[in-house]
Amino acid sequence: MQHQSAHPSTATSRAVQLDAFGGPEVLDVREIPAPRAGAGQVRVRVTAAGLNPMDWIMTADADTAARFGLSLPAGFGSDYAGVVDQVGAGVTAFAPGDRVFGSALSRAVAGFVVIDAAGEIAANEAHHTPDGVDDRTAATLAIAGRTASAALAVVSPGPDDTLLIGGAAGGVGVFAVQLARLTGARVIGTGSATSFDFLRDLGAEPVTYGDGLADRVRALAPGGVTAAIDLHGTETAHTAKELGVPGDRICTIAVQVEGVPGANGANAAPGALDEIARLVAAGRIRVPIAASFPIDRIRQAAELQAGRHVHGKVVIDL
Numbered sequence: 001m002q003h004q005s006a007h008p009s010t011a012t013s014r015a016v017q018l019d020a021f022g023g024p025e026v027l028d029v030r031e032i033p034a035p036r037a038g039a040g041q042v043r044v045r046v047t048a049a050g051l052n053p054m055d056w057i058m059t060a061d062a063d064t065a066a067r068f069g070l071s072l073p074a075g076f077g078s079d080y081a082g083v084v085d086q087v088g089a090g091v092t093a094f095a096p097g098d099r100v101f102g103s104a105l106s107r108a109v110a111g112f113v114v115i116d117a118a119g120e121i122a123a124n125e126a127h128h129t130p131d132g133v134d135d136r137t138a139a140t141l142a143i144a145g146r147t148a149s150a151a152l153a154v155v156s157p158g159p160d161d162t163l164l165i166g167g168a169a170g171g172v173g174v175f176a177v178q179l180a181r182l183t184g185a186r187v188i189g190t191g192s193a194t195s196f197d198f199l200r201d202l203g204a205e206p207v208t209y210g211d212g213l214a215d216r217v218r219a220l221a222p223g224g225v226t227a228a229i230d231l232h233g234t235e236t237a238h239t240a241k242e243l244g245v246p247g248d249r250i251c252t253i254a255v256q257v258e259g260v261p262g263a264n265g266a267n268a269a270p271g272a273l274d275e276i277a278r279l280v281a282a283g284r285i286r287v288p289i290a291a292s293f294p295i296d297r298i299r300q301a302a303e304l305q306a307g308r309h310v311h312g313k314v315v316i317d318l
Helices: 053-057 062-067 142-155 171-182 193-202 213-220 235-242 272-281 295-306
Strands: 012-017 028-033 041-050 079-087 099-104 112-116 124-128 162-166 186-191 205-208 227-230 250-252 289-294 313-317
Touching (some): 012 295, 028 295, 041 142, 053 295, 079 112, 099 142, 112 124, 124 272, 142 171, 142 227, 142 250, 142 272, 171 186, 171 193, 171 272, 186 213, 193 205, 205 213, 213 235, 227 235, 295 313
Parallel strands (some): 186 205
Antiparallel strands (some): 012 028, 041 079, 041 313, 099 124
């Protein structure tokens, strides 16, 4: 089989791998054989990989990993951005040199990833990176952007809504707040006191999470809250119910709450991710990068991300 390739001699690739499921301590950087693009596939030379909570959640133990179809040895990270450097037979939508971004489930923190060119699922996809979007930013879009879009589609906010977003300063919250504001909705976002300036910069009115949340929200919005998205657990969903928000206008992404619909990135509408990329390119959505690390510091990066107190996104540079 012949391949178009910008780097035909590439034989090995650095990649993060783990031989046991667990925390950041099991992550190692290794030299492995570089994958090759088969028919209908493209190989991407990865320049940046964005981290998400699901990266460490699904590799934390064997049972969870099995639900995602992962087996050992496993890779790590799902969001990537880079440049197509090899194209398999039958591929017409991509060419060597094209800048791309997307998701490669639990294998993105690597020098190269192989993607199905026609892939339409969040775990295996490539999209053209718009001009004006740098690779670090592009590497943060897939999982968080899709998840935010899917959650907002459930509650469908508009100019007459006051939307309560729980965990608004996290990776998904960055997108959810800004996408909601683009609909004209008023957004109240929960966070710690240290996140308040960050949330205001995104366009949200901050409120401290924890005991007494309903009373604090009532003080901010005496006219009431009309919709809610819980991006962290159940506190915001239960608070929204207490405030009289109908169950069908509440959405969770991490856990199930009786009478409340859930959403995840796989539920995002076709074209949602490309639209988010266009909004970023147009300057209508910005993606704060909280920290970036070289691949050799993957353990420190994963520890920071897993702490769940990062305001914005964590990126690995390759």
